[in-house]
Amino acid sequence: MKSVLLSIALTLLGLIHTITVGAQDFNLLETEFAKSTILPKHHFGFCLYDLDNDRVVFGKKENQHFTPASNTKAYTLFTSLKHLGDSIAGIHYVERGDSLIFWGTGDPTFLHPKLDTRRVYDFLKNSNKKLFYVSQQTSEEKYRNGWSIEDYQEYYQPEITPFPIYGNLVTLRSTGNGLVASPAYFNKQLRISERSNRTFWVSRKLTSNDFELSSIHVPRNFNTSKPFIWTDSLAVQLLQDTLHKNIGILTDYERPEDIKTVYSASRNVVLREMMLPSDNFLAEHLHMLASDKIYNGFYTDSLRRHMQTTYYNNFQDTIFLRDGSGLSSYNKITPRNMVDLLVAIKNMIPDESQRYLFFPAGGVDGTLKTAYALDQGQPFVWAKTGTINSVHCQSGYIVTRSGKKYAFSFLNNNYAVPTSYIRREMVRIMTFIRQNY
Numbered sequence: 001m002k003s004v005l006l007s008i009a010l011t012l013l014g015l016i017h018t019i020t021v022g023a024q025d026f027n028l029l030e031t032e033f034a035k036s037t038i039l040p041k042h043h044f045g046f047c048l049y050d051l052d053n054d055r056v057v058f059g060k061k062e063n064q065h066f067t068p069a070s071n072t073k074a075y076t077l078f079t080s081l082k083h084l085g086d087s088i089a090g091i092h093y094v095e096r097g098d099s100l101i102f103w104g105t106g107d108p109t110f111l112h113p114k115l116d117t118r119r120v121y122d123f124l125k126n127s128n129k130k131l132f133y134v135s136q137q138t139s140e141e142k143y144r145n146g147w148s149i150e151d152y153q154e155y156y157q158p159e160i161t162p163f164p165i166y167g168n169l170v171t172l173r174s175t176g177n178g179l180v181a182s183p184a185y186f187n188k189q190l191r192i193s194e195r196s197n198r199t200f201w202v203s204r205k206l207t208s209n210d211f212e213l214s215s216i217h218v219p220r221n222f223n224t225s226k227p228f229i230w231t232d233s234l235a236v237q238l239l240q241d242t243l244h245k246n247i248g249i250l251t252d253y254e255r256p257e258d259i260k261t262v263y264s265a266s267r268n269v270v271l272r273e274m275m276l277p278s279d280n281f282l283a284e285h286l287h288m289l290a291s292d293k294i295y296n297g298f299y300t301d302s303l304r305r306h307m308q309t310t311y312y313n314n315f316q317d318t319i320f321l322r323d324g325s326g327l328s329s330y331n332k333i334t335p336r337n338m339v340d341l342l343v344a345i346k347n348m349i350p351d352e353s354q355r356y357l358f359f360p361a362g363g364v365d366g367t368l369k370t371a372y373a374l375d376q377g378q379p380f381v382w383a384k385t386g387t388i389n390s391v392h393c394q395s396g397y398i399v400t401r402s403g404k405k406y407a408f409s410f411l412n413n414n415y416a417v418p419t420s421y422i423r424r425e426m427v428r429i430m431t432f433i434r435q436n437y
Helices: 002-034 069-083 119-126 184-189 232-243 267-275 280-295 300-310 335-348 352-358 419-436
Strands: 043-050 055-060 087-096 099-104 130-134 169-175 178-182 190-192 202-204 211-213 223-227 247-250 260-266 381-388 391-399 405-413
Touching (some): 002 419, 043 335, 069 267, 069 335, 069 381, 087 267, 119 260, 178 184, 202 223, 260 267, 267 280
Parallel strands (some): 099 130, 130 247, 190 211
Antiparallel strands (some): 043 055, 087 099, 391 405
């Protein structure tokens, strides 16, 4: 009997010791936060979740709401994994007599400089039928609520459309003959500005596809991309120019029951390209693809409500999302929300080698390539970053030297120092966790 009681007592002492050591460990992390001279000057929140024991082990303002910027793309990743198959739908079509009638799906890869597989292009090119494109309406405008209108000509904010083409961008490059546009259609839209400036620049008009150049003297190796104003007729014109075929436009043509689909790129390839360099265009069009699959049309606002009521209603805090990319300043989440999402993604993709492919690896690739140094020759953080004006965030996964695995979310808003200061502070604290837990 005494030996049994002694065994129980030793077990209890062991448990108490474990709990005490754990408390001391995270007191050390509290001390590390307290050392910061940067973090107390702005709104920040942090949540650390033990994936091995399924519990939050440390938090600071983890239940408060923040603007997440491109951390929003992790929600788009989750949505895409839930609703899109292994391959992306490129176009829907039917054949009627001597005609091939097709609909856009929101596929962002068509004639995209990095992602196009040529499957849709070859299908249309090789068809011996007359081609007809069907115009479609969307539930939201080409820009999402909360986007900055002054960014209309920035490469990272192209218009969101039912049938994107060339990434909805014009690429402008210097050659021996001056500046050349691709697609070539836009060469006729280039004008020399009457405004003089020592620095060479290219600017697009707000309400048209007219591009101004500051000078006829184009610097060597100049290369830039600008969004164009998309219309059905322009998309068809660009498609005709590359297919060298006439294409008609149909309106109010409902999709029949016998509709077929041509698939284009691998879903996972597009998701990785969205997540690592943080591509807004791909994120928004993945929303278009998912809503098209669920609703047979482009109802991305309905898609967000569906995700909220079906999946996010069990999360600890309310989520407010107005887009799929994070460009909207109206998006609001908490660090606990992000951790809830990361756990849900982990449950969908338990294989770490596969899951980590969707997140930039610190010191290796994507938006974290130069942020972290490798530790013992290995990356230890896989996280989505997010940056807009006075917003810088990281949310993802960390593996410590002891082999512990955590999900974390580190959100920063409303700071008035260079973003590099915030980035270094997050790296300092995450590296401390790597080395001490």
